[in-house]
Amino acid sequence: MALPSPVVDKLPPIVEDADMPPGPQINMNAMKVMAVLYSDTTxxxxxxxxxxxxxxxNGTLYPILDKLEELKLIQACWEEIxxxxxxxxxxxxxxxxxxxxxxxxxxxxxxxPPGLAGVARA
Structure with missing residues (x-):
C-alpha cells in the first residue's frame, strides 16, 4: 500500500482542468518521470x-513514483539478482x-498542440 503523497498532491496540475482530457491530473515533475519512461526502450x-x-x-521522486503506481500509470518489478x-x-x-x-x-x-510541436522541441 502506498503512503499518502503530500509532495505530489500539493503540486498544481501542469494544465488547467478544462484543458486536460478526463483522467488523473499530473504535475510537471510527474510528467518528467513519465517522459523518461515513455522514451525508454530497455x-x-x-x-x-x-x-x-x-x-x-529522491525526496520528491519516490512519492511521485508511489503516486503514479497507485494510479496504475506505472508498474514496478524487482530485479532478479x-x-x-x-x-x-x-x-x-x-x-x-x-x-x-x-x-x-x-x-x-x-x-x-500539434501546431506547437516544433516549439516544444526547441
Whole structure:
C-alpha cells in the first residue's frame, strides 16, 4: 500500500482542468518521470537513473513514483539478482502501463498542440 503523497498532491496540475482530457491530473515533475519512461526502450529505469535523467531528488521522486503506481500509470518489478553475486542490492524497475502511455500522450498533446510541436522541441 502506498503512503499518502503530500509532495505530489500539493503540486498544481501542469494544465488547467478544462484543458486536460478526463483522467488523473499530473504535475510537471510527474510528467518528467513519465517522459523518461515513455522514451525508454530497455525497461531498465530505476530510482537513481530516473533521478539523474529528470534532475528530481529522491525526496520528491519516490512519492511521485508511489503516486503514479497507485494510479496504475506505472508498474514496478524487482530485479532478479543475487545481491551477493552482483555486489549490490536489487533495483526496482519502473515502466509505463498502457493507461500511463495514454495519460502521458494526452497530457503532452494538451501542453503541446500539434501546431506547437516544433516549439516544444526547441
Amino acid at each position: 525497461g531498465q529505469q530505476y530510482g537513481l537513473s530516473l533521478s539523474r535523467a529528470t534532475g528530481i531528488g 543475487d545481491p551477493r553475486v552482483a555486489g549490490r542490492r536489487p533495483r526496482r524497475f519502473y515502466t509505463l502501463t498502457g493507461e500511463g502511455i495514454r495519460t502521458f500522450e494526452a497530457a503532452r498533446a494538451a501542453l503541446f
